[in-house]
Amino acid sequence: MAARLAVVAVFALLVLASAREARAYPWMVRHAYTGCAMCHADPTGGGVLTEYGRAQGDLLLRTKYRKVPEGEEGEPSKTAGFLWGALDTPEWLSLGGSVRSALMRNAVTGVPATNRWIHMESDLRAFAKASIFRAGASLGYLHEGGRAAQVTTRAKDNLVGRHYWIGVAFKEDLWLVRAGRMNLPFGVRNVEHTLWVRSATRTDINDGQQHGASVSYNGEKLRGELMAVVGNYQIGPDDYRERGWAGFTEYALGDRWAIGASTLGTWALRDKATGVTTHREAHGLMLRGAPFEQLVLLGEATVLVRAPAGTDTSYGFTSMLQADWEPIQGVHFLITGETLKDARERSKTSLGGWLSAWWFFLPHVDARIDAIVRNVPTPVGDIRATTLLAQLHAYL
Amino acid sequence: MRVRVAMLMFFGVLAAASPAGASPAFPDAVRARLGLSYAPPCAICHEGGRGGAGTVTTRFGRAMMDRGLKGGDGASLAAALDAMARDGVDSDHDGASDVDELRRGKDPNGASGVAIGAPPIEYGCGGATVARATGGGGGWLAALLLAAHFTRRRRRSGTGRGSGRARAAAIVALGAATLVAACNPYEVSYVAPEVCQSGRLWTGGDSESADMNPGMACIQCHSRGEGPTFTLAGTLYAASDEKDRCAGSNAAVVYVQGADGRTQKLVPNGMGNFSSKLSVAMPYTAWVQSADGKVRRMADPQSNGDCNACHTQHGLNGAPGRVVLP
Incomplete structure (x- = not known):
């Protein structure tokens, strides 16, 4: 039994370490952007950039190798546009995309180290608006992984549609009511979607999206979204679809601090991990803040509740704290700590740590290296997974 | 997501490889004691199917232990099952006793009516192998x-x-x-073994699909003016007495040799349906051949290409039930 749990833990760590695509920068709070709607078409963050977002991306993300002439500090370069400015889009249409690949070396206690090349994403995204109507969609290709976002049905080499939705905006986009397949509004929208705060709550932006309808509010100080989840209709049979709710609210404290709370509750006839009828909930708090412009702190702490049919309710906990230091524009050093106590009987607390370096070295192009160590206690001893991940990413 | 799928697959493999851990004979013993047509999965006692000592965590499993069940002790299992039936234990409080639910192929721990055993997850819209959406x-x-x-x-x-x-x-x-x-609704449902031995039932009615209505007389229906015109069509099954619309098997290939000596190879799809539009010289002979070379031949030459017209659940015109694997 103990040996079996150990093997399962090893396997889980191996898979956990194979990070997939990601695309949201909650540390932009350092530039006094406590909300997301200014720069992203999706008001809760991630995905297609607005024209303003593209300009800010060009001005604030990448390293500047020469001094910008006086008077031109606020002017984005010609490469800020879609495809480095090669294609102009009409005002009502925003296009975007993302291509990301990685080399990964993974070593787990008792398992030979592996080296892999992972193509994480190659997505095209579009956002259109006309009058009060809004619509967004993405379509991409994946050689492997991202299965819950598959549109086609092959075991490998699939088209993936991570999100597609239509909506109506009110009061100059203060409110947005929409329906479709969307990121679950919960917690910090991290780029590191394999963090336990994302995987344990199933709220990652890789393929954790669900179908449903939501209403979001994007005020200057207060923002939030509440979504009625009707399940992921890109998996079947229906038994596995989770239904319930997900939502978050966040309040800006000044220009560079925001605190928030999230809630999620779903019920599925069969849980994807266990095959058992399960009601699960997650309720958490989050924090984003910049004590000074070079340093951003992101934190999240969530209580996990799990009530499988036929067994007693069990409780767990997951948390994350990340410090992002940007000493030179475009160069980031990150340190991240995380914990997970799964909502299962007799589970013990797992610990994880990340050291990362990230460089936005060209317009629309960045490279990142992560060293990740995770420790999972099992009855036969601790399982330790060490991962080195080198990513190259371009957004179109 | 990959983690959850991997864990599910891994638990599934573990459960399949070593049922119930310390009590590997229990599923079969439950089947025999209750007269089931299937061996229930380890997950009825061990949540998630992870067996082994100390992992009986479900309410059904605990109720069994309360009635004297001991790991690896077949006699205690039989006694506990009898006690469960006598006491009318209803672990999930859905009004049906656990033993009744097991006999009806339902999960004694699950929500009302949920079939026992977890079907595989299908990914993607518009064309999953067995749970295919149509209308796309x-x-x-x-x-x-x-x-x-x-x-x-x-x-x-x-x-x-x-x-x-x-x-x-x-x-x-x-x-x-x-x-x-x-994302249209899926047209194949996973059902209890009592409904379909394959565990899959076509629920898409007459919606156009190569998966449609397995087991039913294809050419007879298509001759009403709808759908393609076949010269040969039928469904290959694993079980000889499978009901209409239950999914078949594609674990073998059907060969048909016409009176002129020409042979056609008919490959069943995921629902077991196979068909041909090519002309065939009557009478023909037919056989089913599996990948490992096993062959099952039809006894006599036939002149009707509508295989399921005779190969019904119990067989007509001398047919011994379904077209089955060798």
Whole structure:
């Protein structure tokens, strides 16, 4: 039994370490952007950039190798546009995309180290608006992984549609009511979607999206979204679809601090991990803040509740704290700590740590290296997974 | 997501490889004691199917232990099952006793009516191997027609407010059509072994699909003027007495040799359906051949290409039930 749990833990760590695509920068709070709607078409963050977002991306993300002439500090370069400015889009249409690949070396206690090349994403995204109507969609290709976002049905080499939705905006986009397949509004929208705060709550932006309808509010100080989840209709049979709710609210404290709370509750006839009828909930708090412009702190702490049919309710906990230091524009050093106590009987607390370096070295192009160590206690001893991940990413 | 799928697969493999851990004979013992047609999965006692000592965590499993069940002790299992039946234990409080639910192929720990055993997860819209959505083609066609319509309207109306409305309507229509096209309801349901021994039932009615209505007389229905005209068609099954519309098997290939000596190879799809539009000289002979070379031959030459007309659940005209694997 103990040996079996150990093997399962090893396997889980191996898979956990194979990070997939990601695309949201909650540390932009350092530039006094406590909300997301200014720069992203999706008001809760991630995905297609607005024209303003593209300009800010060009001005604030990448390293500047020469001094910008006086008077031109606020002017984005010609490469800020879609495809480095090669294609102009009409005002009502925003296009975007993302291509990301990685080399990964993974070593787990008792398992030979592996080296892999992972193509994480190659997505095209579009956002259109006309009058009060809004619509967004993405379509991409994946050689492997991202299965819950598959549109086609092959075991490998699939088209993936991570999100597609239509909506109506009110009061100059203060409110947005929409329906479709969307990121679950919960917690910090991290780029590191394999963090336990994302995987344990199933709220990652890789393929954790669900179908449903939501209403979001994007005020200057207060923002939030509440979504009625009707399940992921890109998996079947229906038994596995989770239904319930997900939502978050966040309040800006000044220009560079925001605190928030999230809630999620779903019920599925069969849980994807266990095959058992399960009601699960997650309720958490989050924090984003910049004590000074070079340093951003992101934190999240969530209580996990799990009530499988036929067994007693069990409780767990997951948390994350990340410090992002940007000493030179475009160069980031990150340190991240995380914990997970799964909502299962007799589970013990797992610990994880990340050291990362990230460089936005060209317009629309960045490279990142992560060293990740995770420790999972099992009855036969601790399982330790060490991962080195080198990513190259371009957004179109 | 990959983690959860991997864990599910891994637990499934573990459960399959070593049922119930310390009590590997228990599923079969439960089947025999209750007269079931299937061996229940380890998950009825061990949540998630992870067996081994100290892992009996489900209410059903605990109720069994309360009635004297001991790991590896077959006699205690039989006694506990008898006690469960006598006491009418209803672990999930759905009004049906655990033993009754097991006999009906239902999960004693699950929500009311949920079938026992977890079916595999299917990924993707519009064409999953066994749970395929249909109507996607129609949805996309509708989307294209709507796009063309609104584009023309926009051109006619020129610029200004009218074109804005048309564009907005086009966005909404395209979005809605895309959603409908991408994710229609699935047309195959997973069912209890008592309903279909294969565990899969076609629930799509007469909607057009190569998966449709397995086990039913294809040519007879298609001769009513709908659907393609086949010269040969039928369904290959694993069980000889499978009911109509239950999914078949594609674990072998059907060969048909006409009276002129020409042979056709008919490959069943995921629902077991196979067909041909090529002419065949009557009478023909037929056989089923599996990948490992095993062969099952039809006893006599036939002159009716509608295989399921005779190969019904219990067989007609001398047929011994379904067309089955060797």
